[in-house]
């Protein structure tokens with residue numbers, strides 16, 4: 696990134712669960728495989744991670760899934776939703792952004808320090824742009840065959856630095872990487 700990047704003072708992190716074959720949800724968004732495989736999961740580190748971020752940047756598909764939850768999971772966080780189709784969102788302290796640049800400029804203008812990036816396509820954009828600092832992936836011991844992929848096509852290789860691994864209950868493996876190129 697150059698010195699003029701709107702993310703130069705912003706830490707960007709993603710924290711996702713993935714099937715061993717690389718999917719974050721079934722084609723219809725279903726997470727039954729994850730809830731079933733992870734029924735005995737205890738502390739995944741998510742709570743500490745969530746406390747450490749001051750804002751969230753999510754894609755519209757993730758928004759749609761979360762909007763249907765009984766309980767709002769982002770209380771106390773500034774939320775930016777990327778979408779070309781949504782006009783507004785009803786959550787408090789949440790806004791819609793038509794482009795990644797618009798969202799990044801807003802985060803910079805508001806002085807946000809640490810954003811939680813979520814949604815497959817959104818994480819992919821950060822990886823492609825070399826703008827993701829931390830990527831934590833909890834790999835579920837299940838193959839689901841089809842679904843929404845965490846990773847996608849690339850114009851060039853993205854090299855990551857492994858910063859931690861641990862075994863979780865229920866056969867999960869968690870790996871954390873630094874994805875932003877040095878410098």
Ligand SMILES: NC(=O)c1ccc[n+]([C@@H]2O[C@H](COP(=O)([O-])OP(=O)(O)OC[C@H]3O[C@@H](n4cnc5c(N)ncnc54)[C@H](OP(=O)(O)O)[C@@H]3O)[C@@H](O)[C@H]2O)c1
Nearest residue numbers: 711712720724754755756757777778779780814815816817
């Ligand atoms: N397993 C996990 O840990 C985990 C974590 C998060 C999400 N999920 C699941 O993953 C699924 C969502 O991931 P996804 O990859 O399908 O979608 P997503 O990244 O959440 O959302 C994609 C949508 O976001 C909007 N968008 C993305 N980039 C944009 C940009 N640069 N400018 C404007 N709009 C942009 C577009 O919405 P418009 O079409 O409105 O333009 C696009 O269709 C859900 O099923 C969710 O439950 C799983």
